[in-house]
Amino acid sequence: xxxxxxxxxxxxxxxxxxxxxxxxxxxxxxxxxxxxxxxxxxxxxxxxxxxxxxxxxxxxxxxxxxxxxxxxxxxxxxxxxxxxxxxxxxxxxxxxxxxxxxxxxxxxxxxxxxxxxxxxxxxxxxxxxxxxxxxxxxxxxxxxxxxxxxxxxxxxxxxxxxxxxxxxxxxxxxxxxxxxxxxxxxxxxxxxxxx
Numbered sequence: 001x002x003x004x005x006x007x008x009x010x011x012x013x014x015x016x017x018x019x020x021x022x023x024x025x026x027x028x029x030x031x032x033x034x035x036x037x038x039x040x041x042x043x044x045x046x047x048x049x050x051x052x053x054x055x056x057x058x059x060x061x062x063x064x065x066x067x068x069x070x071x072x073x074x075x076x077x078x079x080x081x082x083x084x085x086x087x088x089x090x091x092x093x094x095x096x097x098x099x100x101x102x103x104x105x106x107x108x109x110x111x112x113x114x115x116x117x118x119x120x121x122x123x124x125x126x127x128x129x130x131x132x133x134x135x136x137x138x139x140x141x142x143x144x145x146x147x148x149x150x151x152x153x154x155x156x157x158x159x160x161x162x163x164x165x166x167x168x169x170x171x172x173x174x175x176x177x178x179x180x181x182x183x184x185x186x187x188x189x190x191x192x193x194x195x
Contacts, residue, residue, distance in 0.1 A: 072088075074148065084140055
């Protein structure tokens with residue numbers, strides 16, 4: 001498998017731009033069990049200090065959010081309920097922003113993904129949500145702080161996406177006006193998005 005991680009400079013752009021440009025790229029995780037990955041088809045942007053839905057709202061700096069204050073392209077994982085979620089840190093150093101990867105279309109290691117998620121899962125259900133995709137790809141909380149432009153967990157070049165749609169983010173009901181920001185992006189027509 002000769003897929004190479006994307007260059008670090010790819011991540012050095014405004015968060016909303018990065019959230020859109022990640023659509024169509026590949027998210028890949030290499031483990032001892034094998035390699036699993038797919039096309040990113042849905043993301044959500046979180047613009048730190050001013051965004052009431054972001055963990056780093058008001059520049060909140062905790063052990064969990066510390067990585068968000070670092071360089072763009074760093075992996076930010078955290079556990080919500082029982083699911084690990086994966087984000088890519090964006091924005092400038094000390095401006096804590098990130099892009100949540102919400103869904104991928106399975107491409108590499110589909111059988112391994114099925115094993116991890118339960119053998120009866122349809123392709124369309126394997127990674128169609130932020131908790132589903134981390135389980136399918138073997139992404140864990142311990143991936144926190146890794147660079148997403150190096151193995152074992154990385155973004156790789158992708159395919160051309162014809163059209164990207166946007167709308168409000170999901171699951172952030174208690175975040176005031178931020179609830180309505182159209183900062184969720186998805187590939188138009190994809191059957192692999194979360195909703």
